[in-house]
Amino acid sequence: MSNCKPEIAAKQPIAVQLEAGKKYFWCACGKSKKQPFCDGSHQGSGCEPVAFTAEKTGEAWLCQCKRTGNVPFCDGSHNKL
Structure with missing residues (x-):
């Protein structure tokens, strides 16, 4: 992500419901229309989404x-x- 210069999508966090064991892709570029998750808008930005697996179910x-x-x-x- 060294070439990544992310846009600020919002100046506050967002509460989401995660499901234990499920893989998610967090938007690192700030361009996604499906914040905080990736929708592919990073193409050509030098940024890549961050994959993570939820450790527990909940907010x-x-x-x-x-x-x-x-x-x-x-x-x-x-x-x-």
Whole structure:
């Protein structure tokens, strides 16, 4: 992701329901219309989505500012924008 210069999709995280064992693709470029998940809009951006498998079923707060140090989860980085 070194060539990735992500857009800020939103300046707050989004609550999503995840299912344990299911694989998800988090948008790293900020261009997806299906935030916080990838819809393929990263093509040509130098960014790639981040694949992750949910460890447990339930609510999770995913980053939309694309500045988190705990991809794909919010770590409060949006508070510095």
